[in-house]
Amino acid sequence: MAEFPQDTILVALTVDPEGALEKPAAELLGGAAAIGSPVALIVAPAGTGDAAAETAASLGAVQTLIAEVPAGSSALGTFAVDALVGAAELTAPDAVLVPNSIDGRDLAGRFAVRTGSALSVDAIGVERDSEGIVADHSVYGGGYTAQSAPTFGAPVITVRLGAIENRAEAQPANAQTLEVTDSGKRSADVTSYEAVVETSSRPELRGAQKVVSGGRGVGSEESFELVGEFADVLGAAVGASRAAVDAGYIAQSHQVGQTGVSVSPQLYVALGISGAIQHKAGMQTSKTIVAVNKDGEAPIFDIADFGVVGDLFKVVPQAVETLKAKQG
Amino acid sequence: MKIAVLVKEVPDTYGDRKLDLETGLADRAASEAVLDEIGERALEVALNYADSHDGTEITVISMAPSGATATIRKGLAMGAGNAVHISDEELLGADLGLTAEVLAAAIRRGDYDLVVTGNISTDGNAGMLPAMLAEHLDLPHVTGLSTVELTDSTVSGTRAVDGGQQQVTAELPAVISITEALPEARFPNFKGIMAAKKKPFEVIGLADLDIDAADQSTARSIMVSVAEKPPREAGEKVVDDGNGGAELAEFLIKNRLA
Ligand SMILES: Cc1cc2nc3c(=O)[nH]c(=O)nc-3n(C[C@H](O)[C@H](O)[C@H](O)COP(=O)(O)OP(=O)(O)OC[C@H]3O[C@@H](n4cnc5c(N)ncnc54)[C@H](O)[C@@H]3O)c2cc1C
Ligand SMILES: Nc1ncnc2c1ncn2[C@@H]1O[C@H](COP(=O)(O)O)[C@@H](O)[C@H]1O
Numbered sequence: 001m002a003e004f005p006q007d008t009i010l011v012a013l014t015v016d017p018e019g020a021l022e023k024p025a026a027e028l029l030g031g032a033a034a035i036g037s038p039v040a041l042i043v044a045p046a047g048t049g050d051a052a053a054e055t056a057a058s059l060g061a062v063q064t065l066i067a068e069v070p071a072g073s074s075a076l077g078t079f080a081v082d083a084l085v086g087a088a089e090l091t092a093p094d095a096v097l098v099p100n101s102i103d104g105r106d107l108a109g110r111f112a113v114r115t116g117s118a119l120s121v122d123a124i125g126v127e128r129d130s131e132g133i134v135a136d137h138s139v140y141g142g143g144y145t146a147q148s149a150p151t152f153g154a155p156v157i158t159v160r161l162g163a164i165e166n167r168a169e170a171q172p173a174n175a176q177t178l179e180v181t182d183s184g185k186r187s188a189d190v191t192s193y194e195a196v197v198e199t200s201s202r203p204e205l206r207g208a209q210k211v212v213s214g215g216r217g218v219g220s221e222e223s224f225e226l227v228g229e230f231a232d233v234l235g236a237a238v239g240a241s242r243a244a245v246d247a248g249y250i251a252q253s254h255q256v257g258q259t260g261v262s263v264s265p266q267l268y269v270a271l272g273i274s275g276a277i278q279h280k281a282g283m284q285t286s287k288t289i290v291a292v293n294k295d296g297e298a299p300i301f302d303i304a305d306f307g308v309v310g311d312l313f314k315v316v317p318q319a320v321e322t323l324k325a326k327q328g
Numbered sequence: 329m330k331i332a333v334l335v336k337e338v339p340d341t342y343g344d345r346k347l348d349l350e351t352g353l354a355d356r357a358a359s360e361a362v363l364d365e366i367g368e369r370a371l372e373v374a375l376n377y378a379d380s381h382d383g384t385e386i387t388v389i390s391m392a393p394s395g396a397t398a399t400i401r402k403g404l405a406m407g408a409g410n411a412v413h414i415s416d417e418e419l420l421g422a423d424l425g426l427t428a429e430v431l432a433a434a435i436r437r438g439d440y441d442l443v444v445t446g447n448i449s450t451d452g453n454a455g456m457l458p459a460m461l462a463e464h465l466d467l468p469h470v471t472g473l474s475t476v477e478l479t480d481s482t483v484s485g486t487r488a489v490d491g492g493q494q495q496v497t498a499e500l501p502a503v504i505s506i507t508e509a510l511p512e513a514r515f516p517n518f519k520g521i522m523a524a525k526k527k528p529f530e531v532i533g534l535a536d537l538d539i540d541a542a543d544q545s546t547a548r549s550i551m552v553s554v555a556e557k558p559p560r561e562a563g564e565k566v567v568d569d570g571n572g573g574a575e576l577a578e579f580l581i582k583n584r585l586a
Contacts, residue, residue, distance in 0.1 A: 016491060076496055077459070077469065102455075102472045102489050109459035110469075112425065118547040119424050121454045134552060139453070140345045146352060146554045153547040188468040188498035191484075195492040210585070234586055242508075252474075252488070252509060258450055259366070259508055267585045278450075284560060288585060290576065296567070303560040306579045310568025318573025323586050326577070 004063065005037035009133075010093035012041050012084055012107060013056060017193060019048030021055045023207075024099040024161050029060040031159060033168035035128040036094055040064045041087040041178070043080045046071045053175035060168020064175040065090070077103065078187040081110045083180045088115065090178070093154050095133040097126070100158035108158045114183075118150030124163040133157070141258060141281025160262065162207025196253070202228070203237040205254060210267040211283070213239030213256055216247060217272020217293065217312060224249045226316050227271055233323045239263065239283075241273045257282035271312045275300025292316065329480060330385045331374045332440040334431060335367035335403055337396040338451040345451070352551035353421050354451060356393070363399050366446030368406070368513035370506050374444055375407045375514065377478050385409050389434050391419065391427060397529075404524035405516030412437075416533040418541035423549045424456050426541060431457065432464035433537040440501060442483060447472050447505040458505035468498040474509035 009032035014022050021042070032038035040061035042052050049066035056064050067083035084107060088096060098108040100122050112119040123135035127147075134149045135157045149155070205211065212234060214227035224244070231238045239256040240249065256263055258281040268286035273279060275291070275298055283289070284303055291304040292312045301307045308315050339345045339359040346355040371388065378384035388403035390396065391414040400411050414434055422430070435443055443465075448455035462469035473485040473496075483504055484497035498504075516524070534541055566575055580586035 022490075076494075076498075081463075102487075105455045106459035106469060106471055109424075109428075109456040110463040113428060113460045113463040116425075116546040118549040119456065120549050121424065121452075121456060140347060140451075142557065143345070144347050144554055144556055146347075147552045148549050149552045151544070151548045151550060155547075155549065185463070186466055186468050186499075188470045188496050188502065190494050190496050192495045193492055194494075234580070252507075258453075259448065267580070288583060289560075290579070292572075292576070296565070301565055302562050304565070305563035306576065307563070307565040308568050308572040308576050309565060310572045314570075315568055315573040315576060318571075319576045319580075320573075322574045322577035323580070326581060326586070 004039060004091040007036035008039045008091045008093040009036040010041060010087055010091055010096045011038050011061070012043070012080070012096065012098045012104070014099070014103065015042060015044035015048055015052045017045065017195070019045060019051060021052045022099070024101070024159070025056060026059045026167060027161070027164040028097050028099060028159055029056065030166040030168045031126050031164040032097055033060045034166050035126050035133060037062045038168060039091050039093070041067065041084060043067050043069065043083050045069055050175065054173050057173040057175070058170045060171055062171050062174065065178040066175055067178045067180050074190045075187040076190050077106050077110070078183065078185045079180065080107050081114065081185070082183045083178060084111050085114060085183070086178055086180050095126070095154050096156045098156065098158045100160050104158055108156050112156045117153055118155045120148045120155050120157045122160050123157050124160050126157060126159070138285060141277070142285040162264070202231060203235070205237045205239055205256070205261050205263065208237035208263065209265050210234050210236035211239045211256070211263050211265045212236045212269040212271065213241065213273060214244055214249065214271045215241035215273030216243035218244060218249060221249045223313070226313070229320055230269065230271070230316055233320055233327070234267070236267070236269070241279050270300050271316060273300055274298045275303065329377070329381065329442065330387070330438060330440045331377070331442045331444060332387050332389050332435055332438060333367070333371045333374050333403070333408065334443065334445040334457070335371065335388050335390050335400065336364045336449050337361050337390065337392045337399040338364045338449060347554055349554055349556060351421065352554040361396065361399055363402050364446060364449055366449065366508060369508060369510050370444045370446050371403055371406055371408060372511060372513040373476050373506055378407070387412060387438060387440070389431065390414070391430055401524050401529065402516060404527045404529070405520040406514060407520060410528035411530065413529065413531045414533070414537070415531055416541070418534055422541070424454055424460065425546055425548055428457055428460035428464060430534070430537060430539055432461050433539055434532070435461065435465060442478070442500055443467070443503040445503070445505045447507045458503050462503040465503065468502045470496050470498050470502055471505045473504055473506050476504065476506060476510065
């Protein structure tokens with residue numbers, strides 16, 4: 001068995017059903033490289049591990065462990081936990097990084113319980129100080145920053161998607177297979193999977209540099225296309241308030257806020273959104289905030305760098321036209 | 329069927345939520361405490377099943393400071409049969425690891441067929457407890473459900489993951505967590521509020537669960553520093569007099585955002 005670096009940061013990566021390494025890989029390996037030597041664990045469908053391992057190396061993994069899910073297995077989550085336990089035993093890491101996604105949270109939670117590790121959740125950064133690894137957090141909707149650290153041992157840290165900007169240098173491929181011991185834990189079964197086909201080429205909301213969001217003020221599913229048009233001239237992702245999601249204007253995956261996605265883009269445009277505290281919680285750390293609302297008293301204006309008090313059905317088409325004209 | 333629903337008391341998100349900068353803990357005096365909305369929806373899932381299945385027993389379980397009685401009682405007023413409130417001075421500032429240990433021990437005392445939680449709490453924002461509880465209890469976890477179908481031996485539903493949707497199913501007993509895609513909870517009515525006063529309400533501490541909060545054998549996560557961010561300030565605001573869209577465009581161009 002190969003030796004692993006003294007300062008190993010174990011990074012749990014997942015592969016989508018098509019066999020491609022999932023997006024958080026670059027960020028997690030980038031974050032890990034800043035505090036130690038990134039060693040990747042890739043949990044992949046049978047036959048896809050090698051290609052994913054090459055990608056992981058190109059994104060900075062100094063070594064990669066491949067755990068291929070046994071063919072025909074449909075157990076929800078448990079194999080990944082068993083694999084991560086095995087990988088941690090083998091590598092004795094200084095920290096374990098996991099994406100703060102739905103599956104990532106389940107993985108980190110179970111792993112932390114099984115190994116008695118300290119758990120830090122939704123980190124926006126990781127650092128190393130004289131005592132070990134600490135995690136940075138943005139809490140209560142971005143109103144506070146905090147740091148957490150373990151009382152001892154390697155912390156398990158879930159990392160907010162889109163938060164880490166550091167990228168690691170490519171490394172030569174160096175992969176090996178991990179034999180996974182089945183813990184025999186009971187699990188649920190995944191009986192089917194349906195990918196949500198994004199019909200547009202718009203950027204994904206999580207981690208987007210620009211976001212244009214619509215709220216209840218947009219009024220209908222049809223007129224929500226106006227939000228999309230504005231997004232397209234800016235090359236932005238489309239977001240929404242919970243009221244817009246509840247009214248069926250757009251899918252839940254676009255919800256920004258406390259119980260939706262947290263975004264921190266260069267530009268956030270809020271159209272027909274009042275700026276309820278739960279919405280602000282997911283976007284107030286944006287660099288520049290622009291709002292259009294016909295109610296001059298709407299709380300969104302309290303945090304907007306530029307606000308237009310007016311009817312979005314007049315303001316937005318004019319803004320789109322002006323921008324198109326400038327872009328030529 | 330015996331169902332445990334886990335509910336949490338949280339600072340009302342409509343108010344100003346504050347953290348104590350000395351301790352890093354929620355400043356409970358700064359805002360009103362309410363039952364977490366997602367916990368109410370979790371309870372609604374159980375109540376909805378009970379509506380059409382006689383003999384369903386629903387217990388609400390909460391780990392919260394001693395002042396949370398009224399908040400937890402709301403769960404009884406909505407229709408749960410009894411409540412278990414875990415309250416202990418030693419739990420002040422408990423991290424996720426200790427919280428999961430405590431809640432798992434409380435769940436073990438009852439013989440539940442199903443444990444229902446919210447997918448993510450509005451103050452902790454961790455979304456970790458359901459899987460942690462499942463690991464402690466050696467039960468399947470079925471997290472992030474946007475629909476729930478319950479039979480007397482299985483639970484299944486739709487689980488939204490990044491990029492798609494899964495159909496998942498598990499044998500009971502199991503731990504599930506639900507998202508806000510599930511219906512809003514019913515309001516407690518007058519009859520419910522009166523009835524709640526007579527329902528069993530058990531208050532227990534760490535000694536009853538045989539847990540030592542100071543046990544050093546498992547690692548804990550601690551807040552080492554907390555700082556408040558300066559609030560954002562309002563910038564320029566124009567009233568649209570027919571030129572607002574163009575002004576907006578100019579602002580974006582000037583700031584190299586378009
Ligand atoms: C526990 C909990 C969690 C929550 N989580 C979230 C969350 O994650 N994200 C979220 O967004 N909300 C969340 N909410 C809901 C939140 O409280 C608000 O209800 C919601 O954000 C309101 O959405 P809105 O601004 O689109 O709607 P409204 O508050 O109804 O505002 C609509 C705005 O549109 C303006 N308007 C109408 N017509 C026009 C027009 N023609 N031109 C210009 N302006 C117009 C109006 O003046 C108004 O200000 C949560 C609530 C709770 C209790
Ligand atoms: N102190 C608590 N008491 C009871 N249930 C809790 C507590 N903390 C969290 N939960 C449950 O776990 C879910 C997820 O919480 P969290 O992992 O903190 O985001 C919540 O929606 C509750 O159902």
